[in-house]
Amino acid sequence: MKAKRSGSVPLRVLCYLLLIVLAFICIVPFYNIFINATHQSSEITTSYQLLPGNYLAKNYETMLTYTSVWRAFANSLFIALCCTVLSAYFGALTAYGFAKYRFRFNRALFWVLLATMMLPAQLSLIGYFQLVDTLKLLDNHLALIFPSIANASAVFFIRQFIYTAVPDSLIESARLDGCGELRIFHRIVFPMITPAVFTQAIFIFVTSWNNFINPLILIFSPEKLTLPVVIQQMSGSYSSNYGVIYLGVAIAVLPIIIFAAIFLKKIVGGLTVGAVKE
Template sequence: MMIQPRNPVSSIVLRVFLVGLAIICVMPFYMMIINATRSNVEISRGVWLTPGDQLLRNYEIIQSKVNIWRGFYSSSIIAIPSVVLSAFFSALTAYGFAKFRFRGREALFWVVLATMMIPQQLGLIGYYDLVLRLGLLDRYIPLIIPMIANPGMVFFVRAYIQSSIPDSLIEAAIIDGSGEFRTFITIIFPLAMPAVATMSIFTFIHKWNDLITPLVLLNSADKFPMPVVISTIRGLYETNFGAIYLGITISVIPILIVVVTFSRALIRGLTIGAIKG
């Protein structure tokens, strides 16, 4: 892009502003980690910018009341099968919309698009009632199965299949005697993998972060996933701030690692949805 030259003073001011914003983004996480290694007394006396030596002590305080890894386990038990279901069925649906011509295709795809706009909470009360009647309250199943219908992922994977898998490839497979479903499993699914993988990271994170659904559908403390555990942590440890910070740190670090590792793919995934949507 052609730009006019900027004067050096405003250029420096701009850099300071940009870096300042970046520091604001990171600072709360940094303070969180530092305070997780400090004792309560230290935290109440001042501000620390370097790590202390109370990490293990704080960890013992946490484990004395709640097994925090239990929350981790519950979150994984919910999020991993959700991602698998969502990936498989979204690709299946996306392929159906992308490469088959049937009556009502446009209208049905509009239904998928419309569900993207519907607030999640709208059906929550009705869903609670359904789960209650089916006797599935306090089970993980009702948190997982609905992920078969994940409109955002269908939308994204459909666009990918349309633009990057040629019809000739499918025709060739069928001429070779491959059945439709086998063609999907052996050819389409692997080829759609880049799009499926990107959206799976998003699905995983959103499922991992979800607070309200498990809050409504689960009631035994030992089944609570991480966000529910963390939301009770302040009441549990009262003024043990070192322990509270460590609890938050344990819940946040995996997500931070995932975001930093996959940031390029995630950012690309975001922007495709925005431009086409």
């Protein structure tokens, strides 16, 4: 046993060193964003900045003079929260139907659902634009929120979790006690699959928050634009003012970093729980 332990020490040290290097590689870009947001363009272009500068207030004042960044921030937050709630709930409900109901073409419909995950979203963009135009929803946040109701990846992930976490006998017992189907889902199934739903909600929120192409095409009014689109406009308007651009990127990145730091354990737990079948 002693020989085994002594032999495993160098391997552990090597693993920790590799993890430290990977963490450093991941952290440095974000560190640069926040540091450069406090400097002026001449400092950013002439040398690599390691310490905070004195131009944060000036960059912030310049950004607010020409850009409604906080309105865009609020728009992105509203859309991301709505997409997260709708996608997580209806994804869980659909996954429950696929996992626990035996109906004709169940497997075929599920394979069709999986096939939609393999198609790039850009392929359906023209058709969706025409549909939104027909429904008179152009330049409306609802055009960005409604598609979240049908999230194939959420359905797939939660369905696999339901197979391992929710026994059929529990559902049958609830039916024998007179529970309706929706009540079974809300009172019994949903609390049991919360880790999977919560994990998918995090990924859905990040995806919706970073969504760029759909708001760029479907939203026209300046007061309705989302944060990624506003930052892209800033990169065009302030192409020579890198400090302002970095500050806008920092504002967009900071909520995601805070969100991930707070719920990191839940993300990992949701991905691993139920991974091993009995």
